[in-house]
Amino acid sequence: MAKRIDVSGLSAYYGSFRAIEDISMTVEPRTVTAFIGPSGCGKSTFLRTLNRMHEVTSGGRVEGKVMLDDENLYAAGVDPVAVRREVGMVFQRPNPFPTMSVFDNVAAGLRLNGSYKKSELSDVVEKSLKGANLWNEVKDRLNKPGSGLSGGQQQRLCIARAIAVEPKVLLMDEPCSALDPISTLAIEDLIGELKERFTIVIVTHNMQQAARVSDRTAFFNLAAVGQPGKLIEIDDTERIFSNPSVQATEDYISGRFG
Amino acid sequence: MSHAAIVEERPSTLRGASLPKWSPWAIAVGSVVVAVGIGLVAGLDSKVQWGLIAGLLFLFATYGIAAAVEGRRQAKDRIATGLVWVAFLLAVVPLVSLVWTTVSRGVKVLDVYFLTHSMGIVADSQPGGGIYHAIIGSIEQVGLATIIAAPIGVLTAIYLVEYGRGKLSRAVTFFVDVMTGVPSIVAGLFILSIMLIFEMEPFGFAGSLALAILMMPVVVRSTEEMLKLVPNELREASLALGVPKWRTILKVVLPTSIGGIMTGIMLAVARIAGETAPVLLLVFGNRFINNNPFEGAQQSLPLYIYQQYANSAGANAAYDRAWAASLTLIAFVMILNLVARGIARWKAPKSGR
Numbered sequence: 001m002a003k004r005i006d007v008s009g010l011s012a013y014y015g016s017f018r019a020i021e022d023i024s025m026t027v028e029p030r031t032v033t034a035f036i037g038p039s040g041c042g043k044s045t046f047l048r049t050l051n052r053m054h055e056v057t058s059g060g061r062v063e064g065k066v067m068l069d070d071e072n073l074y075a076a077g078v079d080p081v082a083v084r085r086e087v088g089m090v091f092q093r094p095n096p097f098p099t100m101s102v103f104d105n106v107a108a109g110l111r112l113n114g115s116y117k118k119s120e121l122s123d124v125v126e127k128s129l130k131g132a133n134l135w136n137e138v139k140d141r142l143n144k145p146g147s148g149l150s151g152g153q154q155q156r157l158c159i160a161r162a163i164a165v166e167p168k169v170l171l172m173d174e175p176c177s178a179l180d181p182i183s184t185l186a187i188e189d190l191i192g193e194l195k196e197r198f199t200i201v202i203v204t205h206n207m208q209q210a211a212r213v214s215d216r217t218a219f220f221n222l223a224a225v226g227q228p229g230k231l232i233e234i235d236d237t238e239r240i241f242s243n244p245s246v247q248a249t250e251d252y253i254s255g256r257f258g
Numbered sequence: 259m260s261h262a263a264i265v266e267e268r269p270s271t272l273r274g275a276s277l278p279k280w281s282p283w284a285i286a287v288g289s290v291v292v293a294v295g296i297g298l299v300a301g302l303d304s305k306v307q308w309g310l311i312a313g314l315l316f317l318f319a320t321y322g323i324a325a326a327v328e329g330r331r332q333a334k335d336r337i338a339t340g341l342v343w344v345a346f347l348l349a350v351v352p353l354v355s356l357v358w359t360t361v362s363r364g365v366k367v368l369d370v371y372f373l374t375h376s377m378g379i380v381a382d383s384q385p386g387g388g389i390y391h392a393i394i395g396s397i398e399q400v401g402l403a404t405i406i407a408a409p410i411g412v413l414t415a416i417y418l419v420e421y422g423r424g425k426l427s428r429a430v431t432f433f434v435d436v437m438t439g440v441p442s443i444v445a446g447l448f449i450l451s452i453m454l455i456f457e458m459e460p461f462g463f464a465g466s467l468a469l470a471i472l473m474m475p476v477v478v479r480s481t482e483e484m485l486k487l488v489p490n491e492l493r494e495a496s497l498a499l500g501v502p503k504w505r506t507i508l509k510v511v512l513p514t515s516i517g518g519i520m521t522g523i524m525l526a527v528a529r530i531a532g533e534t535a536p537v538l539l540l541v542f543g544n545r546f547i548n549n550n551p552f553e554g555a556q557q558s559l560p561l562y563i564y565q566q567y568a569n570s571a572g573a574n575a576a577y578d579r580a581w582a583a584s585l586t587l588i589a590f591v592m593i594l595n596l597v598a599r600g601i602a603r604w605k606a607p608k609s610g611r
Contacts, residue, residue: 056497058423085500095491099513099605109499112509158495165499 002029002199003069003086003168005050010064011228012042012049014057019045021228023064025218027169032191032200034210034237037220038257042229043203046220047171050201051087052080068168085113088167092174094154096146096161103142105157109165124164131197132160133190152183159190163198170194172202176209188213207253211241219249275327282336285323289315313344357588364585367578373586376557377545382566385575389583391547395556396590399462399541400531402551403469408523411477418478419485420507437475445471446536453540460542462551465558468536473526480522484515517602524598528591534560559587 005027012020020042027033035043048054049062052073066073073083096105106125110116125142129135134156138149146157155175162170172191176184191200191213204210210217218234233246244250251257293312302308320340324333367385375388414434418427445468453464488511496506512519542555543565563583570576 051498053494053498056494081500081502083500084498088500089498091491091495091498093491095489095495097492097495097510097514108496109501112496112499112501112505161495161499 001168002197004029005169005199005201006065006067007050008065008067010046010049010062010066012045012054013059013061013063015059015061018228020049020220021230023231025231025234027199027201027216029199030195030197031215032195032202032213033234034214034217035201035203035220036205036207036210036217036252037229037232038222038252039205040225040229041220041222043220044173045229047173047201047203048089050169050171051089052083053089055080085109085165086167087169087171088162088165089171089173090155090158090162090175093178094151094158096149096154096157098145098147100146101143102138102146102149102157105146106160106164109161113165125160128160128164131163131194132156133186133193134160150183152179152186155179155183155187156190159187159194163194167198169199169201172200174203174205177205184209207241211237217241219244219246219252221248221252274329274332276332277324277327281323282320282340285319286312286316289313289319313347316340317344360581360585360588363578363581364583366582367575368582368585372579372582376547382569382576383571383573385578387579389559389562389579389586391544392557392559392562392583393586394547394549395462395541395544395551395558396531396560396587398549398551399465399469399537399556399558400527402463402466403473403530404523404527406466407470407473407526408477411474411523411526412481412519414474415478415481415485416507416512419482420503420511434475434478437471438479440472441535442468442472442533443535443539445469446539449536450539460540460555461553462541462548462556464540465537465556466551468540469530469533472533472536473530476526476529477523480525481515481519484518484522485511487518488514513605517605520601520605521598524594524601528594531591531594532560532587534564537561538564559583559590563587 007026008024010020010023011018023046035047037043045054048057050066050073052062054060054062062074064074068083068086072078073087096102097108100108103121103125104111106128107116107121110121110124126135126139129138134153137153138157141148146154149157155178159175176187179187188209191202194200195215202210202213204213214237216234217237217240219232219240220229221232222229233240233244233249235245240249241253244253290312292315293308296302296311297308317337317340320336321333324336372388373393374390376391377387380387414430418430421427422430448471449464449468453460458464492510492514493506496510497503501509537558538561541558541561543561544555544557548554548556563580566576566580566583570580
């Protein structure tokens, strides 16, 4: 059951340094939203505030509201661990658990949170690997180590691991930047399939990827070095890439800076 | 028609002359021969002096010959290689000599009887007897010390790496650093003073406590390093799945670093297995088998070696027993090391395809 995200007045700090300022946006369920913008403008920081991973960094602090359907993730008394079970994340570099087999990796989200019988886990693992388009490649080597796969396969393994816990939202922080073009294409196709089940937010440096994959695109930028990042424009992908409203967006998209 | 081609012999800028492959060996043999000759002529007796002369001759000859034939850069390269080899020999020769001496002198009395009987009724200056009581004592004392020090050390390291941020963790790090330098006899005196306050007699567990004090900082340090080696992205991957922090540490971080942690613990154990000073003060030694570490004096291998040497009034039987016990102690430590390596390899994150 994918959920909708409503962000209002969000600012994130590292200690006393304000990294992003006053962000407000809406992400509809079962859509793909891409965050684009130059390096250092706060896209990844903002992404990490959506599943309360920002506060894991030393000195991380958030002000503002993030509503998941009708619950504020930053309300007092909300358990960050429970938030992260609803909002999953895939990271830039594939990071399967090295001591676990493929099967154990996919089942990790479930196993580390409760005890399950092997038969229950098998079904979930198969479903998740099929959902990540990895089942055919690994079904004969489920007990081999997860780190023995290629880069693209490892990233799909991480995606399978993330969707095995059935999150409502899936965050992806530059998931293809460490991969070759063929693996990138495989993952982009996968995102197209996954959006039927989850709300997806993807940070990407690659504007063509944003254009291919997303329904809506948000452009972030810094006023100057040392200034906090801001949301400049968010709109349907087609409109942003053909007829953006803000000049800065047009400059970035046409490569005048970035 | 044949051309008489005029070919200019230009020296290649890419190639230079080079010494044949067997030249280091030849120079080494040559320097040894010359050094022996100088030693004999100058009346130097010590083989060590001959060795040093040979080493110096080798280095100088290498530099000179290489500089003449190949060039100065290659000569410097050969000198560096030569210095590394000389250093290696300086490090390895005493070690090999030590092992050789211990083995050759230790096997004289080492047999199954020796390993399964205690000193009992045999006087120190008489042949016979064995080290069974010392082996039992060592195993019990070291074992109890490990049971105390290893969990405390690992948990402290986990706190310092995963949770510690403020003053408490700085204080803990400071004190661990101080404890690393505590001399073993001071640790023994500390426990002894407590024992004297309570008017206790020597017993094996007291030695374990002192050994645990010595072992703990080593375990903390090595575990800290192993935990820091676990990449942060693994912790983040686990946290992002909605796994609480303590479970992340227990199920992801520790299994990833367990091989290194076990190696660190084994090495700490190997270190305390040979500590004599605290055992001397606290466990006192015993001729008879004492299987209970909580009551009565016990024997331990390093203490046994010391007592055989000191109390024997030069009897050969005692020296032989001391050597055999030394061999047993070295074997004990080596087996621990091999077990540590085996565990580390078995538990290492695999990358099978």
